[in-house]
Amino acid sequence: MAGKLIMHAVQYDRYGGGTAGLKHVEIPVPTPNKDEVLVKLEAISLNPVDWKMQKGVMRPLFPHKFPYTPGTDVAGEVVGVGSDVKNFKAGDKVVAILSLATGGGLAEFAVAKENLTVARPPEVSAAEGAGLPIAGLTAHQGLTQSAGVKLDGSGKQANILITAASGGVGHYAVQLAKLGNTHVTATCGARNIEFVKSLGADEVLDYRTPDGAALKSPSGRKYDAVIHCATGIPWSTFEPNLSANGKVIDITPGPISLLTFAIKKLTFSKQQMVPLLVTRDGENLDYLVKLVKEGKLKTVIDSKHPLSKAEDAWDKSIEGHATGKIIVEP
Template structure:
């Protein structure tokens, strides 16, 4: 497909939100060694995508013009040198480098070490919702000792923002691991989060929700913090003796708290967390979806030409589950 053009959306500078996304014609990429060329069928939006546009990695990333989005599902069109595990026609799900993106286009190239085959039982829409969101939830739970093969010991976990992209997967996976789950969300999503299997659900806008106190009086052995703006002091008083807060959206204050905890030799820990996700993790998650053990919840689906609407909806911050663009 060398020399052919494709449709894509890109932005050319920091900030600007959805209005800055412009539809353009750019060359179809050519897969290099260890890469595959993918005809994109669906791609999901993560908060990290528009936060990058807002400058969280400035001045290093992104490079302009930027074709954003990193979680894609589609079909292999061609393969680069050294690729043996994939062939044209294979249905796949892949996680691109979110700082570079390139997913919001008709074609993209994906590294095989971040790609997994997708069985026909798992749709492109379901698959593209998995990499960053379900992958982060899975690796965070794994980091605090959760086991997904029935061999783990039960413990108490708190999951904040449990109706969101990462949060709803975290609840599903925590219950699969046999954990006791306390979750927070807005009032309109309480029944939804309960339907995921959460044992206790707190409305974060109430005094009880703001305190994060378990209704049954349990102390949390682990917290998956999927939101921002909660002070360490609120977490600390609800943790067990060696409880950990896994911060999936760490900011400057997180690193200050980490430093203070080290100085005071506290057994309670705050852990800034970035998931390192590989093809084996994607294979595992796709397998759970195939077997009906993990259910991606799709907040909304948007056609390719309406991609800016999906971007704007994610920026509003109230999605229940994942926002997907069909291509």
């Protein structure tokens, strides 16, 4: 039945083209496989990976085929379930991560794997939930797995630097880091300094000032770990600011960062470059949703755009100056 229904979606059918390459189309509502749920979408959040894939940054891996409906981070209401689905039924409010390979987010309906779908309590709005998957999991995994921060506060004191702290990943990273036993130094533009302090950062640097560009802690601390959410900062800028065993966790590793990672490994350096590739994880996503419910984590929303004007959201993401998350609403 569902396969015969038609929905509105936004797609692109080739690499490149930017916002002009997006097309508004009418396509069949997808049918869930046996391990999937069909979700009527209420909010979708964009991530830089969405437009980078369109540029061809991840070819030949993603997308698997054209036309492609971008977007992986969604929230909405379950309206259908596959035969093997045990934990969800029609009417349940959820947050889900879709596959990068097949996408599907910029649409009125999407199918999601049951194991990458989590319940969304009434205290968490669709937009707050949709912001979490990629950005929240990246921040969470960078801090807990790569930097070794214990979010229950039980670990030893650590000094953490978070670059681009007002962005999607950065604003979650500041809040999560402060749940651990950490002193957080953050960088952002001048207009966001008070905002980043309000998230809990202990000291904030304007990246355009000499000290900000040099990443120097105002209190003279060396960093045990850097959650690096900006781009274009060379290793030589990080090195003098790191503690003896300091790590730079790069959430958008490019060729230079991968080369630095290899050199540091080969030379047995105690200071390390750590490329982070986020793992889609339903359990961690559920943990983040619960933190939002408890008021310990918030999704800051930069802007909301109707699906009919998804191009505006796409443009805003490409510009790279969003404060928090960019949301599209069907």
